[in-house]
Amino acid sequence: MLALVTGGNGMLAGDLVPILEDEGYEVLTCDIEDFDLCEEDAVREYILGAKPDLIIHTAGYTDVEQAEAEPELAMKVNGLGTKYVAQVAAELDVPLVYISSDYVFDGEKNVQYMPDDTPNPLNVYGKSKLVGEKYVQELCKKHYIVRTSWLYGTYGKNFVQTMLERKDVEEIKVVNDQIGSPTWTIDLAEGIITVLDMPYGTYHISGSGKCSWYEFACEIFSCVGAAVKVIPATSAEVPQKAKRPAFSSLKSSIKTKNWKESLKNYLYICDLEVD
Ligand SMILES: NC(=O)c1ccc[n+]([C@@H]2O[C@H](COP(=O)([O-])OP(=O)(O)OC[C@H]3O[C@@H](n4cnc5c(N)ncnc54)[C@H](OP(=O)(O)O)[C@@H]3O)[C@@H](O)[C@H]2O)c1
Numbered sequence: 691m692l693a694l695v696t697g698g699n700g701m702l703a704g705d706l707v708p709i710l711e712d713e714g715y716e717v718l719t720c721d722i723e724d725f726d727l728c729e730e731d732a733v734r735e736y737i738l739g740a741k742p743d744l745i746i747h748t749a750g751y752t753d754v755e756q757a758e759a760e761p762e763l764a765m766k767v768n769g770l771g772t773k774y775v776a777q778v779a780a781e782l783d784v785p786l787v788y789i790s791s792d793y794v795f796d797g798e799k800n801v802q803y804m805p806d807d808t809p810n811p812l813n814v815y816g817k818s819k820l821v822g823e824k825y826v827q828e829l830c831k832k833h834y835i836v837r838t839s840w841l842y843g844t845y846g847k848n849f850v851q852t853m854l855e856r857k858d859v860e861e862i863k864v865v866n867d868q869i870g871s872p873t874w875t876i877d878l879a880e881g882i883i884t885v886l887d888m889p890y891g892t893y894h895i896s897g898s899g900k901c902s903w904y905e906f907a908c909e910i911f912s913c914v915g916a917a918v919k920v921i922p923a924t925s926a927e928v929p930q931k932a933k934r935p936a937f938s939s940l941k942s943s944i945k946t947k948n949w950k951e952s953l954k955n956y957l958y959i960c961d962l963e964v965d
Pocket residue numbers: 696697698699700701702703721722725726727728747748749750751752767771789790791792819838839840841842846847
């Protein structure tokens with residue numbers, strides 16, 4: 691069984707590939723050096739040539755802030771690029787897993803989002819991921835749309851890494867009015883394996899429980915024994931180009947560990963957890 695993983699150099703793929711291999715898949719990874727998602731013919735030619743039995747599409751334009759300055763490119767990569775991948779998956783009649791985001795929601799809800807809640811993205815990135823979802827639903831019957839949130843892991847830039855880089859500063863301001871569910875890439879990768887045995891459709895996979903970025907930062911510093919003073923701030927006090935939902939916690943469709951437990955596990959394997 692050959693699984694093709696797009697975004698092979700990315701953060702999720704770094705943990706997903708070995709887990710797929712452990713499950714008995716032969717894995718082929720590809721990234722922008724193999725084809726640019728913006729080029730329909732290149733996407734089609736590469737994937738048809740690879741003849742995968744399963745496609746896991748993790749590649750994407752993932753810089754939420756920069757997307758506000760490059761809306762056309764974000765839409766091309768996440769919208770049209772996903773359309774091209776979905777077209778080939780349908781042509782090959784193979785299942786497609788598309789990784790989407792909590793940022794397809796507007797944050798107006800104050801209980802966790804369910805997979806069938808109505809999306810209404812606030813920023814360019816969220817809009818482009820939603821366009822990708824729509825193409826997947828329209829074009830490829832055998833699809834899994836897997837929404838996740840606040841991802842961190844060993845192989846990419848992420849909030850945990852950013853905080854750890856600041857563990858020697860005296861104080862740091864962190865936003866306290868955006869709530870979500872931190873998710874370790876290992877938990878997401880294992881969740882994707884579980885979902886592959888479930889009916890086609892839309893799923894949420896994120897760490898269980900929820901917190902603000904401020905609480906997330908406090909927990910990171912506490913786990914590594916850093917004496918940083920974390921100052922809670924409003925989104926208005928820490929201006930960002932992209933508007934974020936105030937509440938984007940996802941109700942995971944499968945059982946996952948609590949976000950604090952997963953964070954500890956992650957810091958433990960990084961050799962950073964102190965208690
Ligand atoms: N990170 C999060 O917090 C988060 C939250 C929710 C959902 N997601 C979704 O989860 C998925 C995996 O996220 P991640 O953090 O692992 O992403 P990532 O580390 O940014 O990896 C994305 C990969 O896609 C590649 N890529 C970008 N533009 C491309 C193009 N035009 N053609 C081909 N490849 C291209 C990137 O290559 P370059 O590095 O060379 O650009 C990169 O290797 C993404 O679809 C993302 O939208 C992420």
